[in-house]
Amino acid sequence: QQQVKQSPQSLIVQKGGIPIINCAYENTAFDYFPWYQQFPGKGPALLIAIRPDVSEKKEGRFTISFNKSAKQFSLHIMDSQPGDSATYFCAATSGSRLTFGEGTQLTVNP
Amino acid sequence: DAGVIQSPRHEVTEMGQEVTLRCKPISGHNSLFWYRQTMMRGLELLIYFNNNVPIDDSGMPEDRFSAKMPNASFSTLKIQPSEPRDSAVYFCASSLAGSNSPLHFGNGTRLTVT
Numbered sequence: 419q420q421q422v423k424q425s426p427q428s429l430i431v432q433k434g435g436i437p438i439i440n441c442a443y444e445n446t447a448f449d450y451f452p453w454y455q456q457f458p459g460k461g462p463a464l465l466i467a468i469r470p471d472v473s474e475k476k477e478g479r480f481t482i483s484f485n486k487s488a489k490q491f492s493l494h495i496m497d498s499q500p501g502d503s504a505t506y507f508c509a510a511t512s513g514s515r516l517t518f519g520e521g522t523q524l525t526v527n528p
Numbered sequence: 529d530a531g532v533i534q535s536p537r538h539e540v541t542e543m544g545q546e547v548t549l550r551c552k553p554i555s556g557h558n559s560l561f562w563y564r565q566t567m568m569r570g571l572e573l574l575i576y577f578n579n580n581v582p583i584d585d586s587g588m589p590e591d592r593f594s595a596k597m598p599n600a601s602f603s604t605l606k607i608q609p610s611e612p613r614d615s616a617v618y619f620c621a622s623s624l625a626g627s628n629s630p631l632h633f634g635n636g637t638r639l640t641v642t
Contacts, residue, residue, distance in 0.1 A: 441622075450628045461532070461619050461633025462571070471629070506569065514559055515584060516631060518571040 420512050421445050424519030431498055432527050439493045439522045441508035446489070448510035453482065453493050454518070456505045465506070466493075498526045530554075532634035534620050540640045546608040549637045552601055553622030561631060562595055562605050563619040571619075577603065605630055610641045 423442045431437045441451075452467035468475045468482040468491065475482045479496040495502055503526050508519040533552040541547055553560050561576040575585040580597045588595070597603040609616055617638050621631040625638070 452630065454631075459635065461621070461631065461635050462631075464630040467628075467630070511628070514576060514578065514625065515573065516561070517573070520570045 419472075421448075421517050422519040423510060424522060426522060427520065428523040430525045430527065431462075433498065433500060435498050436525070437495050437498055437502075437524055437526070439506055439508070440490065441492065441519050442488075442490045443510050444489065445510070445512060445517075447512045448517075450511040451482070451484065451491050452507060452509050452511070452516075453480075456507065456521075461506055494517050495524075498524075500526045500528050502526050511528045532620055532622050532625075532632050534618075534634035534637050536637060537635065539637045540642065541610055542642055543611055544609045545641075546606065547610045547614075547639060547641075549605040549618050549620075549639070551603045551605070551620030551634060553620070554605070554632055555601065557622035557624055557632070558600065559623045559625050559629070560597060561601050561621040561623075562603070563621065563633075565617045565619060565636070566615075574605070607639075610639075612641045615639055615641050 429437050453465045454462035455465040456462040466477045466480045468484050470486050481494045484491045506522045535550045562574040564572045572585045575595045577597045586636050595605045616638045619633050619636045621633040623631045625627040
């Protein structure tokens, strides 16, 4: 049962572009929304996270936008670099249980 | 801090064999999670433990799968008997208990069942 929908499945941008990854959820019990970044051969690693009482959070080049009424949130990567090429997962937590989106494979071309 | 340590990194086995995956969580973390990653189904939570006690095993696909956490520094995921459809990357993750605590993942075990 997929409770977090993520799109697009893959994304290709040029260096300096602003890729945007979108997620939507159904369960209103979710109370924490992290994003994870995964490189090939590695486990996912926490990138940035937001709580539903905040509409935006920025850390360096990464920004989460959160729309509680629409039950949607998105990740924006400013001034993207080839080193940002990875798979990105949105997630949502209820208690200790973390549910992941399907993932977006991002490629940033030089 | 060595992070979450998983072994082996790769496992190739024949259908019907028993497979045991191992995990050492980060010292001091009291929650441990086992995830499975496939292209078709993405990252799926199999089971998680709080203070060595299994809390939610609803993601364990079948009785062929079992997980144990005999102490705070070690956990195993066992598949017996293994089947080709079990081929996937299995991740272990640990965290401090609490809904906003980040998960720290190991580098996974890539399992291939032929």
